[in-house]
Amino acid sequence: xxxxxxxxxxxxxxxxxxxxxxxxxxxxxxxxxxxxxxxxxxxxxxxxxxxxxxxxxxxxxxxxxxxxxxxxxxxxxxxxxxxxxxxxxxxxxxxxxxxxxxxxxxxxxxxxxxxxxxxxxxxxxxxxxxxxxxxxxxxxxxxxxxxxxxxxxxxxxxxxxxxxxxxxxxxxxxxxxxxxxxxxxxxxxxxxxxxxxxxxxxxxxxxxxxxxxxxxxxxxxxxxxxxxxxxxxxxxxxxxxxxxxxxxxxxxxxxxxxxxxxxx
Numbered sequence: 001x002x003x004x005x006x007x008x009x010x011x012x013x014x015x016x017x018x019x020x021x022x023x024x025x026x027x028x029x030x031x032x033x034x035x036x037x038x039x040x041x042x043x044x045x046x047x048x049x050x051x052x053x054x055x056x057x058x059x060x061x062x063x064x065x066x067x068x069x070x071x072x073x074x075x076x077x078x079x080x081x082x083x084x085x086x087x088x089x090x091x092x093x094x095x096x097x098x099x100x101x102x103x104x105x106x107x108x109x110x111x112x113x114x115x116x117x118x119x120x121x122x123x124x125x126x127x128x129x130x131x132x133x134x135x136x137x138x139x140x141x142x143x144x145x146x147x148x149x150x151x152x153x154x155x156x157x158x159x160x161x162x163x164x165x166x167x168x169x170x171x172x173x174x175x176x177x178x179x180x181x182x183x184x185x186x187x188x189x190x191x192x193x194x195x196x197x198x199x200x201x202x203x204x205x206x207x208x209x210x211x212x213x214x215x216x217x218x219x220x221x222x223x224x225x226x227x228x229x230x231x232x233x234x235x236x237x238x239x240x241x242x243x244x245x246x247x248x249x250x251x252x253x254x255x256x257x258x259x260x261x262x263x264x
Contacts, residue, residue: 002195002200002201002202002233002234002237003030003031003172003174003200003201003202004024004027004028004029004030004031004201004202004204004230005029005031005032005033005069005112005174005201005202005203005204006020006024006027006029006031006032006033006202006203006204006205006206006226007020007021007024007032007033007034007069007205007206008020008033008034008035008205008206008207008213008220009034009035009038009205009207009213009215009216009219009220010034010035010038010046010048010049010213010214010215010216011034011035011036011048011049011053011056011057012046012049012213012214013056014056014059016207016208016209017034017056017057017060018056018059018060018063019208019223020034020206020207020208020223021060021063021064021066022064023206023208023223023226023227024066024206024223024226025064025065025066026227027223027226027227027230028230029066029230030066030067031066031067031068031069031086031087032057032060032061032064032066032067032068032069033069033070033089033203033205034053034057034060034068034069034070035048035053035070035071035215036048036049036050036051036053036054036057036070036071037050037070037071037072037073037077038071038215039071039073039091039093039094040215045215046214046215051080054080054084057070057084057085058084061086067086067087068084068085068086068087069085069086069087069089069112070085070087070088070089071089071090071091072088072089072090072094072100072104073091073094073100074097074100075099075100075103078100078103078104078107081107081109082107082108082109085109086109086110087109087110087111087112087140088104088107088109088110088111088112089111089112089114090104090111090112090113090114091114092114092115092116092117092144092179093116093117095113095114095115095116095119095123095124095127096116096119096123096127098130101127101130101131102130102131102134104131104134104136105130105131105132105133105134105135105136106134106135106136107136108136109136109138110138110139110140111131111136111138111139111140112140112142112174112203113127113128113131113139113140113141113142114142114144114176115141115142115143115144115146115158115161117145117146117147117155118146118147119146121161121164121165121168124141124165125165125168125169125171128141128169128171139171140171140172140173140174140200140201141165141169141171141172141173141174142173142174142175142176142203143157143158143159143161143162143165143173143174143175143176143180143194143199144157144175144176144179144180144203145157145158145176145179145180145181146158153180153181153182153183153186154179154180154181154182154183154219155179155180155181155182156180157175157177157180157181157190157194159175159190159193159194159197160197161173162175162194162197162198162199163197163198166198172200172201173199173200174199174200174201174202174203175190175191175194175195175199175201175202175203176202176203176204177190177191177194177202177204178203178204178205178216178219178220178221179205179216179219181219182216182218182219183218183219184210184218184219184220184221184225187204187205187219187221187229188221188225188228188229188232191204191229191232191233192232192233192236195233195236195237195240196236196240198240202233204221204226204229205219205220205221206220206221206222206223206226207220207221207222208222208223210222
């Protein structure tokens with residue numbers, strides 16, 4: 001099953017969060033993402049609701065049965081996520097925040113580890129090792145784009161990293177085409193491509209009113225766009241899974257099943 005993590009960049013208010021949660025739940029998402037604390041490039045930009053956002057998140061979990069994914073910026077944040085959330089997210093800017101990695105490693109919750117903006121695959125995997133060395137082996141890697149000279153996108157989504165990581169690591173890897181591009185019109189095609197190259201899941205930003213979003217509105221999909229994306233990527237996943245799980249080679253009346261995953 002393709003894991004879908006969807007929701008707004010930040011929890012802004014109850015109306016916005018509930019509208020998005022209902023939309024993503026109806027399209028089959030099991031994980032709701034929403035920033036309670038926001039690491040922004042500018043200190044003057046919206047920084048999130050902080051602990052006040054947890055009341056809204058808890059209501060969403062209760063009302064829609066969604067698992068809550070939110071980002072920890074420092075070790076004490078992990079304590080609150082353990083109390084109210086379901087998945088600890090460590091963002092690109094904190095990929096090598098070693099005290100945060102160690103604290104997440106002592107948690108029993110899954111950890112979603114985003115790749116740093118200039119991190120090599122080795123550095124990314126070693127960051128995951130910091131978590132696992134503390135005893136938490138439930139780590140999910142997330143490719144969210146790297147910094148390049150390209151100016152037509154916010155970041156450059158490194159889709160080659162997906163099969164490369166799958167070749168050298170047992171850890172699941174998902175793709176974030178929202179941060180990986182920074183533009184809503186690019187999210188769906190890059191999501192399709194991510195699934196086609198073997199991603200285990202997607203993280204998609206969705207907002208009921210992107211033009212009014214307090215953060216990252218330019219890369220957020222409207223609920224109707226998100227629903228269409230989900231239909232498309234599931235079709236691609238079904239097609240690629242059929243190919244990967246085995247192909248029949250006909251030799252007269254004999255059929256030989258070839259398991260492409262046996263070499264992983």
